[in-house]
Amino acid sequence: MSDNNRLRIAIQKSGRLSKDCQDLLKQLGVKLNLREQRLIAHATNMPIDVLRVRDDDIPGLVMDGVCDLGIVGENVLVESQAERQAQKLNANVTKLAKLDFGYCRLALAWPQELGQQPLSWFEGKKIATTYPEILKQFLKAQGINASTVLLSGSVEVAPRAGLADAICDLVSTGATLEANGLLQGETILESNACLIQNPAMDNPQKQALLDTLLPRLKAVRQAKE
Numbered sequence: 268m269s270d271n272n273r274l275r276i277a278i279q280k281s282g283r284l285s286k287d288c289q290d291l292l293k294q295l296g297v298k299l300n301l302r303e304q305r306l307i308a309h310a311t312n313m314p315i316d317v318l319r320v321r322d323d324d325i326p327g328l329v330m331d332g333v334c335d336l337g338i339v340g341e342n343v344l345v346e347s348q349a350e351r352q353a354q355k356l357n358a359n360v361t362k363l364a365k366l367d368f369g370y371c372r373l374a375l376a377w378p379q380e381l382g383q384q385p386l387s388w389f390e391g392k393k394i395a396t397t398y399p400e401i402l403k404q405f406l407k408a409q410g411i412n413a414s415t416v417l418l419s420g421s422v423e424v425a426p427r428a429g430l431a432d433a434i435c436d437l438v439s440t441g442a443t444l445e446a447n448g449l450l451q452g453e454t455i456l457e458s459n460a461c462l463i464q465n466p467a468m469d470n471p472q473k474q475a476l477l478d479t480l481l482p483r484l485k486a487v488r489q490a491k492e
């Protein structure tokens with residue numbers, strides 16, 4: 268059974284942010300017994316439960332109050348907020364801190380053999396992405412008419428597979444683009460991991476615990492500087 272006085276934190280189960288999230292929780296003094304395949308891990312030394320989920324699900328879990336806190340990339344947060352606003356759903360979260368890991372860029376890319384291209388090249392093109400809302404806003408602001416193809420994974424193979432002319436995807440080291448013969452263009456969004464909170468959390472016990480964690484977070488970050 269879930270205990271309503273335990274602070275619930277959502278983190279990515281497996282992916283770019285998982286290791287750093289687990290390290291951060293450890294640095295904050297949260298002792299976890301993380302067993303593979305377990306959705307929920309109960310902290311053994313404080314009333315905290317950690318939910319390990321797909322990163323795309325984290326903003327919604329926090330907005331809906333299923334989790335009190337979440338650690339997620341700003342890229343995923345911005346996309347979820349735009350998506351939920353379009354669906355007239357509650358998209359409120361409080362960003363408590365920008366974290367010092369998970370840096371990446373959301374960038375346009377196209378087949379290398381086409382060489383450098385101006386933004387106007389995208390007019391009338393088809394772009395595969397996991398971030399259609401952010402991409403649509405960018406295209407609109409640039410006055411470019413292009414269509415988007417939603418792919419939740421393997422975006423980088425879309426041009427070769429004939430699904431799209433170009434892509435808009437996350438770039439960290441650039442290895443994925445390189446391996447797929449794609450040339451990196453305009454950056455649309457720069458992103459770091461961030462800590463978000465459900466603004467409606469009104470449990471005094473949870474709040475008291477959060478009040479002890481936030482100064483520790485600050486101390487951990489200062490120690491790294």
Ligand code: PRP
Nearest residue numbers: 282283436437438439440441442443444
């Ligand atoms: C992103 C992106 C690429 C990769 C790029 O995926 O979709 O696959 O990282 O990194 P690189 O430039 O270092 O090669 P990510 O792991 O963030 O998560 P996803 O599974 O949600 O696509």
Ligand code: ZN
Nearest residue numbers: 268269307309
């Ligand atoms: Zn339980």
Ligand code: MG
Nearest residue numbers: 420421422437
């Ligand atoms: Mg990927």
